[in-house]
Amino acid sequence: xxxxxxxxxxxxxxxxxxxFDQRHGGHDDIxxxxxxxIIGRAGEHDFDTIVFTGGEPTLHRQFxxxxxxxxxxxxxxxxxxxxxxxxxxxxQIKFFLDRLETITxxxxxxxxxxxxxxxxxxxxxxxxxxxxxxxxxxxxxxxNSVLTAHNIHEIELLAGLAQQLGSGGVRFGQLMLTPAxxxxxxxxxxxxxxxxxxxxxxxxxxxxYPIGMGPGFYxxxxxxxxxxxxxxxxxxxxxxxxxxxxxxxxxxALLHQDSQLDLxxxxxxxxxxxxxxxxxxxxxxxxxxxxxxxxxxxxxxxCWFCQSYSNQVNWLKAYANTHWFRFIEENNFLGRPSxx
Amino acid sequence: xxxHNQSFKTSPDxxxxxxxxxxxxxxxxxxxxxxxxxxxxxxxxxQLLGEGDTIGEVIRKxxxxxxxxxxxxxxxxxxxxxxxxxxxxxxxx
Ligand code: SF4
Ligand code: SF4
Numbered sequence: 001x002x003x004x005x006x007x008x009x010x011x012x013x014x015x016x017x018x019x020f021d022q023r024h025g026g027h028d029d030i031x032x033x034x035x036x037x038i039i040g041r042a043g044e045h046d047f048d049t050i051v052f053t054g055g056e057p058t059l060h061r062q063f064x065x066x067x068x069x070x071x072x073x074x075x076x077x078x079x080x081x082x083x084x085x086x087x088x089x090x091x092q093i094k095f096f097l098d099r100l101e102t103i104t105x106x107x108x109x110x111x112x113x114x115x116x117x118x119x120x121x122x123x124x125x126x127x128x129x130x131x132x133x134x135x136x137x138x139x140x141x142x143x144n145s146v147l148t149a150h151n152i153h154e155i156e157l158l159a160g161l162a163q164q165l166g167s168g169g170v171r172f173g174q175l176m177l178t179p180a181x182x183x184x185x186x187x188x189x190x191x192x193x194x195x196x197x198x199x200x201x202x203x204x205x206x207x208x209y210p211i212g213m214g215p216g217f218y219x220x221x222x223x224x225x226x227x228x229x230x231x232x233x234x235x236x237x238x239x240x241x242x243x244x245x246x247x248x249x250x251x252x253a254l255l256h257q258d259s260q261l262d263l264x265x266x267x268x269x270x271x272x273x274x275x276x277x278x279x280x281x282x283x284x285x286x287x288x289x290x291x292x293x294x295x296x297x298x299x300x301x302x303c304w305f306c307q308s309y310s311n312q313v314n315w316l317k318a319y320a321n322t323h324w325f326r327f328i329e330e331n332n333f334l335g336r337p338s339x340x
Numbered sequence: 341x342x343x344h345n346q347s348f349k350t351s352p353d354x355x356x357x358x359x360x361x362x363x364x365x366x367x368x369x370x371x372x373x374x375x376x377x378x379x380x381x382x383x384x385x386x387q388l389l390g391e392g393d394t395i396g397e398v399i400r401k402x403x404x405x406x407x408x409x410x411x412x413x414x415x416x417x418x419x420x421x422x423x424x425x426x427x428x429x430x431x432x433x
Contacts, residue, residue, distance in 0.1 A: 135375045136375065
């Protein structure tokens, strides 16, 4: 069975320092006819779970109605949230929670000071209020922690706090390399990424509590994430089928066929078939590239490979004195790698 | 016998969350990471204690607002205070 990730909106009630450039400062919600199109047909293609993302998905003007429709159509569902709107939205969605898989809340620090310095004043307390409701009402929730240069020293504490607060697990992701991440001094260096990965592995070994590692860390696998395994399909707020939510452009540069992936204009079947073809083609290209020449460290950072392959790292030339630029230069891996 | 002139301090390490439409609140103690649920009367007693009311004042207000006997209010208030003190959600004022 597979998961649909639907970006309900690019609006957000926060303005986090580590958020993608201009990605979540918009004003657009996905249209309801697009949602209906997805709900109507996705089940026939083995999608049984729908996860809402954003921006902040609970801000979609019809969020409770969308949850109700997904529920009535028999899907399991979940959503990723910063928790700031949960106290308000809970009374409107509480009737549908027996099909809730989990709510994934963002936790980026173990103290108000640490969390709030990335996400804004009062956000830690509001998050605790959201999870207080979950605990009292036995609503399943987990945490996602984005590791940055600001909070990597808190990994062990974050795992401990997540467990103490009663979450079903914690997953550590790494901040994607963007100009904003560099400008704010939040980007992880290649060395930090390795150290962080070791720490997470040690935590996983020493805890029975579920601790996960998001995509992007060094791996020998060519297709390490659900998106590249084609077990997860992302749909953007504009109604386009996309590769993944980790890339600033959702991977549209990798899939190429924008208009044929647009659910405002084509039926789900057609868009899904186009998406499958496009992801297969990217997989083949990556395989050939690795057979021919993929050897370096950077190429084995899968999100970096996607970013680089879709020409999303050329901006690094403006950061010539950084670890990443030097590292990439040494590894001869800047810009789109060729597979010949 | 409880001292009706006694007042208390609610712990600053507690996050209080009201559940809209459900007449209850959840208290999370940040030190112990334990959660507690208070019903409507419990929330009101917590609020009054937090505002510095003495036990006697709390009992009087509970009697009036919930139309209960003074004996019943006294029992509810003192039982809740004992529990809150035990869990370090409250301290002697
Ligand atoms: S809550 Fe998420 S979407 Fe909103 S600004 Fe923060 S990182 Fe971006
Ligand atoms: S950026 Fe690429 S490797 Fe990373 S999660 Fe997305 S599809 Fe997978």
